[in-house]
Amino acid sequence: xxxxxxxxxxxxxxxxxxxxxxxxxxxxxxxxxxxxxxxxxxxxxxxxxxxxxxxxxxxxxxxxxxxxxxxxxxxxxxxxxxxxxxxxxxxxxxxxxxxxxxxxxxxxxxxxxxxxxxxxxxxxxxxxxxxxxxxxxxxxxxxxxxxxxxxxxxxxxxxxxxxxxxxxxxxxxxxxxxxxxxxxxxxxxxxxxxxxxxxxxxxxxxxxxxxxxxxxxxxxxxxxxxxxxxxxxxxxxxxxxxxxxxxxxxxxxxxxxxxxxxxxxxxxxxxxxxxxxxxxxxxxxxxxxxxxxxxxxxxxxxxxxxxxxxxxxxxx
Numbered sequence: 001x002x003x004x005x006x007x008x009x010x011x012x013x014x015x016x017x018x019x020x021x022x023x024x025x026x027x028x029x030x031x032x033x034x035x036x037x038x039x040x041x042x043x044x045x046x047x048x049x050x051x052x053x054x055x056x057x058x059x060x061x062x063x064x065x066x067x068x069x070x071x072x073x074x075x076x077x078x079x080x081x082x083x084x085x086x087x088x089x090x091x092x093x094x095x096x097x098x099x100x101x102x103x104x105x106x107x108x109x110x111x112x113x114x115x116x117x118x119x120x121x122x123x124x125x126x127x128x129x130x131x132x133x134x135x136x137x138x139x140x141x142x143x144x145x146x147x148x149x150x151x152x153x154x155x156x157x158x159x160x161x162x163x164x165x166x167x168x169x170x171x172x173x174x175x176x177x178x179x180x181x182x183x184x185x186x187x188x189x190x191x192x193x194x195x196x197x198x199x200x201x202x203x204x205x206x207x208x209x210x211x212x213x214x215x216x217x218x219x220x221x222x223x224x225x226x227x228x229x230x231x232x233x234x235x236x237x238x239x240x241x242x243x244x245x246x247x248x249x250x251x252x253x254x255x256x257x258x259x260x261x262x263x264x265x266x267x268x269x270x271x272x273x274x275x276x277x278x279x280x281x282x283x284x285x286x287x288x289x290x291x292x293x294x295x296x297x298x299x300x301x302x303x304x305x306x307x308x309x310x311x312x313x314x315x316x
Contacts, residue, residue: 033065
């Protein structure tokens with residue numbers, strides 16, 4: 001009797017999270033994310049004249065985030081109404097774009113960490129890895145790589161549309177046994193390896209900053225760069241790690257062995273729902289790093305806005 005009551009409570013929690021938590025959280029992310037990333041895209045297009053490797057990576061990251069947020073209105077409405085009204089093709093495209101943004105963001109953030117380290121070691125951008133041409137090639141390679149590594153996800157998304165009314169998420173659809181194997185491989189290749197690379201280069205960056213501070217005859221203001229390094233790693237880890245853990249747990253909870261555990265699937269599903277908007281919160285936070293870590297991007301954008309504002313005032 002106690003187990004039945006507990007299970008009903010967790011099932012009610014799962015329903016409430018999908019009906020209220022996801023639409024509200026996604027709605028806030030949509031508004032803030034679209035505004036922030038639109039500002040960044042237009043800022044790069046109209047304010048930046050001389051592009052470098054950092055700008056190219058950040059611009060691709062903002063484009064990926066902006067495309068991703070364009071899928072949110074459909075998600076918000078479907079979760080609020082508990083019904084998908086847009087057909088099977090749009091369901092698959094929506095879920096595919098969601099995961100494409102997730103893993104392109106991870107890889108572009110990893111490239112940005114490498115580029116930032118190279119910029120400190122070679123401030124005049126004389127290293128081959130800092131060439132604009134190579135940055136364009138790397139950016140195109142990321143789009144192709146993520147597309148290829150996500151192709152196996154399509155068979156798991158295909159049966160996601162149930163009776164034409166419900167578009168379930170990736171972890172809740174498809175055969176759980178083969179899905180779990182693919183999800184673990186995707187977690188390793190798409191998340192853990194880039195996370196290791198990012199941490200490695202940010203660690204080397206922190207060591208370089210401390211070493212340069214000790215060698216300088218006059219103390220350099222390095223607190224801000226060091227804080228940004230620490231912030232980037234912490235945000236990356238905190239937002240992405242719970243999602244990947246709970247996604248794999250959610251798939252595993254659908255296996256037959258888990259069916260014997262009372263309430264296990266409802267509990268894991270509820271926790272998984274909580275982590276999903278947190279992972280996508282990264283796309284909302286990214287524009288902050290454009291202003292903090294971009295090469296004079298904030299100054300150029302503010303000056304451009306002042307120029308337009310003065311022109312508009314004079315015109316009036």
